[in-house]
Amino acid sequence: MDVSRILKYASFFLFSIAGTWQSDQLDLIRSFNKNDVKYVVIGGGALELFGIRDSSGDIDVYIETSPENSFKTYKALAEFGVPLRSMGVTPHTFCESEEGPPQNLRIGSFGEILTHVTGMPMDFQTAFANKSVIELKGVKINALTPQGIADMKRSTQRSKDLEDLKLLKTKGIKPSKVK
Numbered sequence: 001m002d003v004s005r006i007l008k009y010a011s012f013f014l015f016s017i018a019g020t021w022q023s024d025q026l027d028l029i030r031s032f033n034k035n036d037v038k039y040v041v042i043g044g045g046a047l048e049l050f051g052i053r054d055s056s057g058d059i060d061v062y063i064e065t066s067p068e069n070s071f072k073t074y075k076a077l078a079e080f081g082v083p084l085r086s087m088g089v090t091p092h093t094f095c096e097s098e099e100g101p102p103q104n105l106r107i108g109s110f111g112e113i114l115t116h117v118t119g120m121p122m123d124f125q126t127a128f129a130n131k132s133v134i135e136l137k138g139v140k141i142n143a144l145t146p147q148g149i150a151d152m153k154r155s156t157q158r159s160k161d162l163e164d165l166k167l168l169k170t171k172g173i174k175p176s177k178v179k
Contacts, residue, residue, distance in 0.1 A: 070095035
């Protein structure tokens with residue numbers, strides 16, 4: 001791995017301090033888009049895209065767990081500069097394989113690549129089919145819809161998510177009536 005990739009990866013840890021979408025986050029999404037990764041940004045990062053401030057400063061990227069998408073995700077992360085081998089990540093990490101079930105990948109304090117989400121009221125296919133595409137600084141980002149975010153926040157019942165849900169309600173966005 002060359003020094004520029006190591007520096008880029010190290011700088012990715014710093015953007016969580018700012019609490020807003022930074023160029024490295026956009027570069028990661030750009031790499032996902034270039035490699036045709038099926039993904040949806042959920043949680044706080046999606047809230048920020050819709051103009052609702054979230055203090056977490058991280059992004060959570062929910063991905064499809066097919067073998068093809070697992071490989072694309074691996075390739076996109078490698079091109080972005082994540083030291084996958086040293087983290088024990090293989091092209092099969094994000095799908096059902098001989099290695100085991102699909103795994104989530106936490107990368108520093110800035111975010112996570114998610115293959116499953118505890119308390120998520122919808123599967124990936126439903127979230128992807130109902131995504132919004134938001135353009136930020138020339139980068140198209142697949143984001144869970146505000147309604148989907150409200151449903152997700154309600155279903156997790158974490159105190160932080162319930163606070164975000166109150167904020168969403170002040171914007172006129174309420175969870176759907178169906179649980």
